[in-house]
Amino acid sequence: MFLINDLQRHNQPLAEAVAQATRRVLERGWFVLGPEVEAFEAEFAAYCGVGHCVGVGNGTDALELALRAVGLGPGMRVATVANAGMYSTTAILACGAVPVYVDVDPQTMLIDPSALPPADALIVTHLYGRMADMPRLMAAAGRMPVIEDCAQAHGAMLDGRRAGSWGAAGCFSFYPTKNLGALGDGGAVVTNDAAIDRRVRALRQYGWTSKYTAEIPGGRNSRLDELQAAILRLKLPLLDGWNARRCAIAAAYGLAPRGGPDDVVHLYVIRCAGRDRLRAALRERGVGAEVHYPLPDYRQPAVALEAVLPHTERCCREVLTLPCFPEMTDEEVHRVRELVETLLDGRESESL
Numbered sequence: 001m002f003l004i005n006d007l008q009r010h011n012q013p014l015a016e017a018v019a020q021a022t023r024r025v026l027e028r029g030w031f032v033l034g035p036e037v038e039a040f041e042a043e044f045a046a047y048c049g050v051g052h053c054v055g056v057g058n059g060t061d062a063l064e065l066a067l068r069a070v071g072l073g074p075g076m077r078v079a080t081v082a083n084a085g086m087y088s089t090t091a092i093l094a095c096g097a098v099p100v101y102v103d104v105d106p107q108t109m110l111i112d113p114s115a116l117p118p119a120d121a122l123i124v125t126h127l128y129g130r131m132a133d134m135p136r137l138m139a140a141a142g143r144m145p146v147i148e149d150c151a152q153a154h155g156a157m158l159d160g161r162r163a164g165s166w167g168a169a170g171c172f173s174f175y176p177t178k179n180l181g182a183l184g185d186g187g188a189v190v191t192n193d194a195a196i197d198r199r200v201r202a203l204r205q206y207g208w209t210s211k212y213t214a215e216i217p218g219g220r221n222s223r224l225d226e227l228q229a230a231i232l233r234l235k236l237p238l239l240d241g242w243n244a245r246r247c248a249i250a251a252a253y254g255l256a257p258r259g260g261p262d263d264v265v266h267l268y269v270i271r272c273a274g275r276d277r278l279r280a281a282l283r284e285r286g287v288g289a290e291v292h293y294p295l296p297d298y299r300q301p302a303v304a305l306e307a308v309l310p311h312t313e314r315c316c317r318e319v320l321t322l323p324c325f326p327e328m329t330d331e332e333v334h335r336v337r338e339l340v341e342t343l344l345d346g347r348e349s350e351s352l
């Protein structure tokens with residue numbers, strides 16, 4: 001089966017560099033929140049064009065700690081979309097706050113800036129690698145703190161500014177399948193606000209402001225470890241090249257509307273009314289297409305909130321993710337494209 005992503009092909013060429021980084025950490029004997037994390041934080045902050053970066057355990061924790069750091073607590077309302085895989089909802093509920101769902105633009109599948117409800121904070125997800133309309137969203141949010149979910153948009157830019165540098169804070173995941181992926185879990189919060197930086201630093205370690213003094217309530221243990229930071233450091237200089245290749249693959253597919261000029265591609269997502277049939281036909285022919293994401297957050301059994309957002313519902317019914325990863329060859333892209341086109345035309349095809 002040809003899957004949507006191939007982490008072996010992605011990471012195997014880095015085996016020697018990873019072994020060196022691992023040896024370095026092993027020989028130093030410092031494994032959590034040490035010099036590799038500190039160096040990665042500085043390098044990633046510079047890459048994002050922000051003043052601060054705080055490494056945390058994963059992307060969902062990044063969202064939760066960022067929400068807490070801007071003052072979110074029990075009973076407060078956080079506006080977010082419902083088509084982006086439950087991550088923002090999970091973080092909101094972890095704070096004891098209440099998600100308020102906003103519909104998406106039917107074309108871009110990103111948050112619709114004209115539909116913002118009153119809330120205490122806003123999470124904006126740059127879904128599939130596409131930048132949301134940050135100038136309009138920042139204007140519409142007014143004094144509401146805006147948190148960007150950049151877990152699918154490492155390196156994306158709009159008007160010359162990176163994802164994560166627009167809002168009060170930007171949250172990243174380094175889950176292995178992300179555009180910048182560790183070899184395990186990892187995450188980060190980036191910000192230009194020194195107070196948010198300080199609070200997230202405390203919150204990721206029991207609320208400590210100094211060792212064994214817990215000053216900030218709502219603290220957790222959510223730390224980036226040295227091995228993952230060392231691996232992220234060797235991968236960061238390769239990110240722009242990988243993103244460029246992902247964009248070239250998307251352009252070669254040409255089966256979905258193009259994004260903005262400085263978007264990146266995380267997932268290559270097409271839309272089709274007969275999505276489930278197309279997916280089954282692709283699988284029969286050895287191509288593993290996936291659905292990101294099948295169920296709006298408010299319909300998840302663990303959430304079950306009252307909402308009906310027509311564009312969100314339609315996205316969840318129609319989206320289909322095709323294989324896209326930097327190591328895919330032109331030949332492979334061509335074969336998948338031909339197969340999809342043939343199936344959409346209703347013609348029979350050879351198996352891939």
Ligand SMILES: *Cc1c(COP(=O)(O)O)cnc(C)c1O
Binds near residue numbers: 060087125174
């Ligand atoms: C992957 C992802 C997250 C969560 O990251 P984890 O590290 O798995 O917790 C959050 N938001 C989006 C949009 C993601 O794709």
